[in-house]
Amino acid sequence: SRYWxxxxxxxxxxxxxxxxxxxLAREGFDVIIVPH
Structure with a gap:
């Protein structure tokens, strides 16, 4: 998997x-949201 x-x-x-x-999720990425 690709991570973003x-x-x-x-x-x-x-x-x-x-x-x-x-x-991005629809395009196949695994998305990690990082709190600031």
Missing amino acids: RVRVGPFPSRLRAEETAGR
Whole structure:
């Protein structure tokens, strides 16, 4: 599997990170969201 680490900052960044994570998950990545 390919891993994609997403750093999450303040609230607006979290929304963008989750959108990105959802898109990557559909493309077959295992997404790890890392709290900032």
